[in-house]
Amino acid sequence: MPPLLAGREEEKERILLQVMSVLDGDHSARDTFLVGPRGTGKTTLLNWLGQHVEKGRKSGAIASLARIGKPVSEIDSLEKISELFLRKSLFLGLSSVDVRAKIMGGSFEFKDDRYIGSIERIYRQTKRSPLVVLVDEAHEIEADKLNRLFHITQDARNCGSPVMVVMAGTPQLRDKLESAQASFVERGVEVEVGPIERESSREAIELPLKDFGNIRIENGALDKVLDEAQCYPYFVQLWGQALWQQAQKEEKHELQMADVERCKHVIEGEKAQLYQRRFQRWDALELGALTEVARRLIGGSKLGRHGIVKVCEMALESSGQDAAGAMDVYKKLVNEGVIWKKTGEENYGPGIRSFLNHVVEQEVSRQRQDREFDGGKTR
Numbered sequence: 001m002p003p004l005l006a007g008r009e010e011e012k013e014r015i016l017l018q019v020m021s022v023l024d025g026d027h028s029a030r031d032t033f034l035v036g037p038r039g040t041g042k043t044t045l046l047n048w049l050g051q052h053v054e055k056g057r058k059s060g061a062i063a064s065l066a067r068i069g070k071p072v073s074e075i076d077s078l079e080k081i082s083e084l085f086l087r088k089s090l091f092l093g094l095s096s097v098d099v100r101a102k103i104m105g106g107s108f109e110f111k112d113d114r115y116i117g118s119i120e121r122i123y124r125q126t127k128r129s130p131l132v133v134l135v136d137e138a139h140e141i142e143a144d145k146l147n148r149l150f151h152i153t154q155d156a157r158n159c160g161s162p163v164m165v166v167m168a169g170t171p172q173l174r175d176k177l178e179s180a181q182a183s184f185v186e187r188g189v190e191v192e193v194g195p196i197e198r199e200s201s202r203e204a205i206e207l208p209l210k211d212f213g214n215i216r217i218e219n220g221a222l223d224k225v226l227d228e229a230q231c232y233p234y235f236v237q238l239w240g241q242a243l244w245q246q247a248q249k250e251e252k253h254e255l256q257m258a259d260v261e262r263c264k265h266v267i268e269g270e271k272a273q274l275y276q277r278r279f280q281r282w283d284a285l286e287l288g289a290l291t292e293v294a295r296r297l298i299g300g301s302k303l304g305r306h307g308i309v310k311v312c313e314m315a316l317e318s319s320g321q322d323a324a325g326a327m328d329v330y331k332k333l334v335n336e337g338v339i340w341k342k343t344g345e346e347n348y349g350p351g352i353r354s355f356l357n358h359v360v361e362q363e364v365s366r367q368r369q370d371r372e373f374d375g376g377k378t379r
């Protein structure tokens with residue numbers, strides 16, 4: 001958990017509205033889906049919810065919590081480690097229930113039907129006591145397994161059990177839910193987890209420094225940090241950590257612009273790695289469309305879904321490809337969090353603005369190298 005979970009009051013309230021009704025024994029609560037790009041704080045919100053429910057359990061609200069962790073992709077050699085790790089964290093708070101789920105290594109959870117079977121067993125055993133199932137990285141679950149999970153959850157409800165599922169995943173989860181074709185998915189509540197407000201980023205940086213270390217940061221320097229963090233929770237956290245370490249290293253209680261510059265140097269390295277990883281997820285045929293969308297959004301173009309698809313079509317055509325691929329590129333832009341908008345908003349903005357700059361810079365550098373290469377050939 002970050003030292004301060006900033007700017008998520010509305011999201012917390014919406015999640016709790018459903019969870020509280022389960023805890024009150026209501027068996028018509030709605031499953032809840034936390035959807036947002038990478039690094040925006042979905043896992044953090046699940047952790048917060050886990051702690052919240054756990055507190056309620058201790059105080060006698062007899063809620064149980066089944067927690068399904070991240071699918072682990074490494075299989076054989078890590079099997080034992082993940083088994084140990086997961087056994088501890090999986091069914092947190094289910095001590096009163098006899099859970100004998102066999103936990104497999106690897107992407108164990110939903111590959112193995114027995115796992116869903118164990119959730120079914122938990123539902124049966126919890127009977128009328130409330131149960132909240134938390135599922136992280138849910139976009140990785142295959143559609144048929146999701147479908148099954150919703151069915152057994154619904155069956156449990158029909159039998160009068162107050163149960164619900166809270167899932168977190170990247171925007172790809174929306175497609176997965178759609179292809180799961182479970183009609184009660186439509187009844188679910190979607191909570192969007194996007195960038196936080198600038199004022200919330202300010203709090204997330206300023207308050208922990210002050211409260212835990214009596215460290216202050218000069219106003220201009222803080223503004224610079226906020227510009228750099230771009231309201232992206234993962235960057236906000238990197239900055240908070242770097243500033244804290246800088247203050248400890250220099251034994252200071254007052255941070256200035258020079259300190260921010262030093263931290264920036266460290267953070268740039270981490271950002272570059274992140275951008276490189278994300279950039280590598282795009283293959284050569286998609287790069288033209290990615291770059292064109294990036295260029296337009298940086299330039300302030302107002303583009304909704306239709307506009308983005310159009311730009312992709314044009315870019316694909318200009319590189320001699322079939323424009324019909326534009327919809328797939330658009331979906332990838334959304335799923336990868338390159339572009340982001342709240343439901344109801346008309347136009348997309350950048351997921352992380354500086355990633356878009358990185359994309360454009362890569363293209364400029366590629367063109368420069370092409371020119372050099374061509375120049376060499378003609379000489």
Ligand SMILES: Nc1ncnc2c1ncn2[C@@H]1O[C@H](COP(=O)(O)OP(=O)(O)OP(=O)(O)O)[C@@H](O)[C@H]1O
Binds near residue numbers: 001
């Ligand atoms: N509201 C917030 N205020 C401050 N820091 C936050 C907030 N939300 C998340 N963070 C921090 O941002 C980072 C990313 O959060 P988290 O891992 O929860 O994101 P995620 O959406 O689950 O990402 P992924 O999709 O990659 O799993 C963490 O370091 C977390 O502590």
Ligand SMILES: [Mg+2]
Binds near residue numbers: 043
């Ligand atoms: Mg996560």
